[in-house]
Amino acid sequence: MTTNDLSTETLRAMWRDMLRIRAFEQGALYQSTLGKIHGALHSYEGQESCAVGVCAALKPGDYVASTHRGHGHTLAIGATMDRMMAELFGREDGYCRGKGGSLHIADVAAGMLGANGIVGAGYAIAAGAALMQKVKGSDQVALVFFGEGAVTRGTFHEVMNMAALWKLPLVMVCENNEYAQYMHWSQTMVFESIAPLAKGYGTPGITLDGNDIRAVFAAADAAVRRARAGEGPSLIELRTQRFQGHSSGDPQVYRSKEAIADLRRTRDPITRLEAELKAAGALDDADAIRREVEAEVAAAVAFADASPYPATEEVSHHVYA
Amino acid sequence: MSMPETRELTFRDAIREALIEEMAAQPEMVIIGEDITPGGGTFGIHAGMAETFGARMFEAPISEASIVGVAVGAAMAGGRAVAEIMYSDFLTVCMDEIVNQAAKMRYMTGGQAEVPLVVRSPIGMTRGIAAQHSQSLEAWFAHIPGLRVAMPASPACAKGLLKTALRGRDPVVFLEHKMLYGTKGPVPAGDHLLPYGQARIVRAGDDITLIATGLTVGWACDAADRLSERGISAEVIDPRTVSPIDWETILDSVRKTSRAVVINEATLTCSVASEIAAGIGESCFAYLDGPVRRVGSPFVPKPSTPGLEKLAYPAVDEIVNQALSLMPRRQGR
Numbered sequence: 323m324t325t326n327d328l329s330t331e332t333l334r335a336m337w338r339d340m341l342r343i344r345a346f347e348q349g350a351l352y353q354s355t356l357g358k359i360h361g362a363l364h365s366y367e368g369q370e371s372c373a374v375g376v377c378a379a380l381k382p383g384d385y386v387a388s389t390h391r392g393h394g395h396t397l398a399i400g401a402t403m404d405r406m407m408a409e410l411f412g413r414e415d416g417y418c419r420g421k422g423g424s425l426h427i428a429d430v431a432a433g434m435l436g437a438n439g440i441v442g443a444g445y446a447i448a449a450g451a452a453l454m455q456k457v458k459g460s461d462q463v464a465l466v467f468f469g470e471g472a473v474t475r476g477t478f479h480e481v482m483n484m485a486a487l488w489k490l491p492l493v494m495v496c497e498n499n500e501y502a503q504y505m506h507w508s509q510t511m512v513f514e515s516i517a518p519l520a521k522g523y524g525t526p527g528i529t530l531d532g533n534d535i536r537a538v539f540a541a542a543d544a545a546v547r548r549a550r551a552g553e554g555p556s557l558i559e560l561r562t563q564r565f566q567g568h569s570s571g572d573p574q575v576y577r578s579k580e581a582i583a584d585l586r587r588t589r590d591p592i593t594r595l596e597a598e599l600k601a602a603g604a605l606d607d608a609d610a611i612r613r614e615v616e617a618e619v620a621a622a623v624a625f626a627d628a629s630p631y632p633a634t635e636e637v638s639h640h641v642y643a
Numbered sequence: 644m645s646m647p648e649t650r651e652l653t654f655r656d657a658i659r660e661a662l663i664e665e666m667a668a669q670p671e672m673v674i675i676g677e678d679i680t681p682g683g684g685t686f687g688i689h690a691g692m693a694e695t696f697g698a699r700m701f702e703a704p705i706s707e708a709s710i711v712g713v714a715v716g717a718a719m720a721g722g723r724a725v726a727e728i729m730y731s732d733f734l735t736v737c738m739d740e741i742v743n744q745a746a747k748m749r750y751m752t753g754g755q756a757e758v759p760l761v762v763r764s765p766i767g768m769t770r771g772i773a774a775q776h777s778q779s780l781e782a783w784f785a786h787i788p789g790l791r792v793a794m795p796a797s798p799a800c801a802k803g804l805l806k807t808a809l810r811g812r813d814p815v816v817f818l819e820h821k822m823l824y825g826t827k828g829p830v831p832a833g834d835h836l837l838p839y840g841q842a843r844i845v846r847a848g849d850d851i852t853l854i855a856t857g858l859t860v861g862w863a864c865d866a867a868d869r870l871s872e873r874g875i876s877a878e879v880i881d882p883r884t885v886s887p888i889d890w891e892t893i894l895d896s897v898r899k900t901s902r903a904v905v906i907n908e909a910t911l912t913c914s915v916a917s918e919i920a921a922g923i924g925e926s927c928f929a930y931l932d933g934p935v936r937r938v939g940s941p942f943v944p945k946p947s948t949p950g951l952e953k954l955a956y957p958a959v960d961e962i963v964n965q966a967l968s969l970m971p972r973r974q975g976r
Contacts, residue, residue, distance in 0.1 A: 480708060
């Protein structure tokens with residue numbers, strides 16, 4: 323499949339999926355200001371084309387390991403907003419019965435092995451899931467999302483080597499949003515780009531504009547096909563941006579309000595695809611879709627509000643089998 | 644009931660047999676570790692296994708964190724994984740994967756995920772290899788909810804506890820003492836499994852309870868022999884697993900004997916021995932004839948040179964002396 327092969331229907335669905343992530347994140351941040359969410363949120367706003375474009379290349383049965391910024395990946399792989407919102411609200415009907423919260427949100431049945439509070443922990447978990455596919459002789463793959471800030475963890479290099487050594491069906495997707503918490507990557511890394519690191523591990527690496535959802539899909543699709551064919555891992559670096567701070571408590575002293583406004587104006591993957599689809603006359607119903615998505619978020623909030631908190635005895639459940 | 648048939652096996656072969664049986668029985672079980680295929684590993688545990696199970700044995704680079712991390716991922720994705728870490732001192736390199744990932748995955752996901760993983764690693768003293776190859780870090784893992792921690796002291800315990808770990812659904816840190824690998828003992832034939840959280844009364848006694856783990860179980864038995872020469876009857880208890888701890892067996896014994904010495908090879912500060920001593924103090928205070936005594940390593944790293952090295956470990960003499968200090972004067976002094 324080439325980039326031009328994406329049908330209008332697929333692109334419309336991608337636009338809608340991005341919109342759903344944006345609306346969920348904005349809804350969650352708002353609910354957080356109302357005191358309904360116990361703990362920090364790491365908003366995915368701005369990076370939606372990465373999760374949606376990449377996950378469109380996956381099939382049921384594939385695995386995804388995520389980061390602390392995991393809501394977008396979780397939605398993109400097929401989780402439902404209601405159980406996600408209930409998880410953020412700490413309620414019994416949340417995916418993790420309220421015990422994981424935002425930082426550990428997971429939909430294991432859908433193959434989403436969890437957001438993770440430890441930066442750089444996802445590589446090996448995904449590689450292990452990939453290794454099992456090799457053992458089982460299945461054509462399923464595993465994919466790990468990580469930020470550019472996680473590339474300096476030793477585990478990145480350990481897993482790049484192991485995955486290439488064992489030809490694991492693993493796709494490594496770096497979402498380079500330039501900031502590791504409050505620190506611009508130029509301050510902590512000597513790399514000008516992440517993808518070339520793959521070369522030393524005998525692995526294909528590619529850097530591309532993460533806002534170009536066609537290119538994101540094409541790269542992910544190629545990497546997933548390579549993995550399914552037993553040809554080994556790939557590294558994809560997506561240049562992206564987050565519109566919110568590192569977490570909901572981040573005052574963002576490291577960048578100006580103007581810079582953020584400029585990002586929203588010039589680097590929004592949703593408006594980019596929207597403009598393209600509208601120009602082609604393929605998104606006349608944009609407002610109706612927006613209303614649907616907003617209704618979905620409102621229903622998720624109502625679902626979460628109605629769900630009880632877990633019973634006190636649950637504190638000691640799920641420690642062991 | 645007839646006695647089960649037993650064979651004499653070394654501790655090493657008992658572990659190997661458990662791995663072979665479960666690899667044969669479980670097609671989705673994998674083993675990951677360093678040097679596991681050429682000679683079966685640094686301690687020879689996997690000798691000869693690669694011929695049969697090579698496709699499921701992953702010869703790993705020196706990447707301990709990711710060896711365990713990959714094992715966690717494989718376990719989460721429907722497999723069963725064994726990670727061998729060559730020396731338990733190197734477990735410090737994979738603490739995130741054991742403590743933050745494996746141990747907590749079931750809980751964090753509200754029961755959606757599980758991690759049927761065994762991390763096997765040799766612990767404890769050997770001659771002269773000093774501070775980074777000789778530690779007993781079981782307390783680090785016993786401290787973490789979500790992990791089970793086994794410290795077998797005999798070949799039969801090694802096989803039975805490992806088989807149970809390999810059938811269970813929770814992560815287990817399985818700590819094998821290097822000095823025990825060559826020791827021999829009877830191991831029941833057939834499908835031998837031992838429960839976690841069930842101590843073994845190694846020898847029965849009435850006057851004092853010696854609770855010991857791993858290599859020090861043998862030392863406690865030596866101490867009990869010497870105490871018996873003085874007419875003191877010591878009960879020796881091996882908890883076998885230090886998470887969970889079989890409190891019932893320990894406390895029942897102390898209520899009977901009114902005296903306890905808790906022994907482990909680890910540095911005594913914040914050790915499993917300290918935990919057991921505290922538990923006895925809390926639950927059996929009224930039964931005790933004296934303070935609960937502890938024997939363990941002093942608060943120093945392990946030196947290499949032999950004269951200093953022996954000072955950095957506990958010894959049988961110390962167990963005997965601590966036991967005698969608790970006895971009425973006519974017996975003890």
